[in-house]
Amino acid sequence: MLIFPNIDPVLVHIGPLAIHWYGVMYLVAFASALWLGNRRAAAAGFTKEQVSDLIFIGAVGAVLGGRMGYIFFYQFEAFVAQPTILLRVWEGGMSFHGGLLGVIAGVIWFARKYKVQFHRVLDFVTPIGPIGLGVGRLGNFIGGELWGRPTDLPWGMIFPHVDNLARHPSQLYQMVLEGVILFTLVWVYSAKPRAAFRVSGLFLLGYGGQRFVVEFARQPDAHLNYVALDWMTQGQLLSLPMIALGIYLVVRKTSIKG
Incomplete structure (x- = not known):
């Protein structure tokens, strides 16, 4: 300890x-x-x-x-x-x-x-x-x-x-x-050169994913506690759109180079 x-x-x-x-x-x-x-x-x-x-x-x-x-x-x-x-x-x-x-x-x-x-x-x-x-x-x-x-x-x-x-x-x-x-x-x-928004998408997915997971170890804000489903914190809720958009930007097909 x-x-x-x-x-x-x-x-x-x-x-x-x-x-x-x-x-x-x-x-x-x-x-x-x-x-x-x-x-x-x-x-x-x-x-x-x-x-x-x-x-x-x-x-x-x-x-x-x-x-x-x-x-x-x-x-x-x-x-x-x-x-x-x-x-x-x-x-x-x-x-x-x-x-x-x-x-x-x-x-x-x-x-x-x-x-x-x-x-x-x-x-x-x-x-x-x-x-x-x-x-x-x-x-x-x-x-x-x-x-x-x-x-x-x-x-x-x-x-x-x-x-x-x-x-x-x-x-x-x-x-x-x-x-x-x-x-x-x-x-x-x-x-290396990547298609447009691939790098940004990886960041969104990476940050959103780790934030969603680490929130299970982080004390929820006292005045909010859980904001959804009796277990989801505000940080997790805000990270969901990041994860979804990150996945889309990483896997979508595009010929535009960054």
């Missing part, structure tokens, strides 16, 4: 400025995306300036979409009662599925601005995202949030700020699944 290490959420204080671990994770995510994007920029027909623009637009879309998605997917009733909660970013709350929609909106804007086919941009940006997802989950772990369900497995972890039960360290499961395995899978798959 393990004990949560109770890590200080503040990495370092520089005078009155407090640098939080979670903020560092965002920086690492965007820096890794920029580095990986530049590695493949020339081969994909993009300039480094365009990559920088795309990463910036994607980052804005991820943050705005993540916040809006959290409110609309997880706090909608509270939002209807008090719309100002959308602006209370200091209270926390981000949604991957909302962030994904925000990134897609940013990709559409970028494609129109530079007059590039949408599928080319989406299939280019998809492989450079999973590392950011992984470090984000590490940030969740350091912050002691999004813990797992009770377990009797030997690596069960007690989160003292929650209770005295050994729980799945589900944040670390997701860090490995999203940040290591999914990245490796999509990055290697995208190394």
Whole structure:
């Protein structure tokens, strides 16, 4: 049995400025995306300036979409009662599925601005995202949030700020699944030319599949609990369209190359 290490959420204080671990994770995510994007920029027909623009637009879309998605997917009733909660970013709350929609909106804007086919941009940006997802989950772990369900497995972890039960360290499961395995899978798959949306489809299928499975180990949101069939969580429900669309994009017949 393990004990949560109770890590200080503040990495370092520089005078009155407090640098939080979670903020560092965002920086690492965007820096890794920029580095990986530049590695493949020339081969994909993009300039480094365009990559920088795309990463910036994607980052804005991820943050705005993540916040809006959290409110609309997880706090909608509270939002209807008090719309100002959308602006209370200091209270926390981000949604991957909302962030994904925000990134897609940013990709559409970028494609129109530079007059590039949408599928080319989406299939280019998809492989450079999973590392950011992984470090984000590490940030969740350091912050002691999004813990797992009770377990009797030997690596069960007690989160003292929650209770005295050994729980799945589900944040670390997701860090490995999203940040290591999914990245490796999509990055290697995208190394060769693929038909349009194949790379994006593999990402949707891979993320949606692992998220659906890991939700069985992750504690459901207390205010929502199960949202369907007395066992399905909101995260699983939101992942079903990803899985379906991912399967379609991977297996469909197309002659359009990415």
